[in-house]
Amino acid sequence: MNENNLCIYLINLDRAKERLNFVLPFIEGLGFPVERISAVDGRNISLEDVDYDPEEYLRRFKMYPEPGTIGCALSHMRVWEVFMQSQYDYALIFEDDVQFDPEILKTHVDFCVCNNKLWDMVFFELIHRGWPVEILKTDSDHALCTYLANVQHAGCYLISRKAAQRLIDNFYPICMPVDHYMTATWQFGLRLLGIEPRLVKQVLPESYIKDHRPFKHKDIHIRAYNILYNIKRALIHFIYNLYQLIDLLLTKK
Secondary structure: OOOOOOEEHHHEEOOOOOHHHHHHHHHHHOOOOEEEOOOOOOOHHHHOOEEEEEHHHHHHHHHOOOOOHHHHHHHHHHHHHHHHHHHOOOEEEEEEEEEHHHHHHHHHHHHHHHHHHHHOOOOOOOOOOOOOOEEEEOOOOEEEEOOOOOOOOOOOEEEEEEHHHHHHHHHOOOOOOOHHHHHOOOOOOOOOEEOOOOEEEEEOOOOOOOOOOOOOEEEEEHHHHHHHHHHOOOOOOOOHHHHHHHHHHHHHH
16 A cells, blocks of 8 residues: 555546557656546447436536536546545546646645645646635645635546545536536535646647537527526635635634
């Protein structure tokens, strides 16, 4: 068993061998045990067999979910279930389109594990600025931060068993992309932090999730719902994470 009781899980489609060959050297450079998880291929699933809510998804995102997006969500769910069946305390989860410096990332993963009471999930790859607020310096150039504005993406994140179980318990029906789901931490009573500046980048442009540009509905009722949904989400995110920030700052004292 490694010192940090941590395993890396790499999500990779069986048909994406070039991606596997690209990312594996970076991941192996971290020195943790690695388990490849065969991703759920959206091309091969029947949405009739999946517990999802297409109408709620449409109202929130002005489009119906693509099979690849559902497959991506199911792939992360598969990883959480494998992780919960293991004896590991932490999972470092990667998608297969990222790049990073293994030495720097390893140092920060170790730091996060040593400060595990501060977080339930730590994201190393995100999009959107997120209005980060520093919680704790990790080195002279980086800091562990919380976010007062929305962030998304799930290319690389560290997760505890507590967080994985709560994500599993609330997963169905699917009504949003998995990165939107995971970052809505107020639904699960979880604390999400990230490292700034960010350490992992999504670098491969070709998407294995989206085969075409999705059609966005322009119905006025759908558009109005979408606007209200985004406003509500942003407000809840801000209030919840502000509360988390105050709690963290008091804890540090």
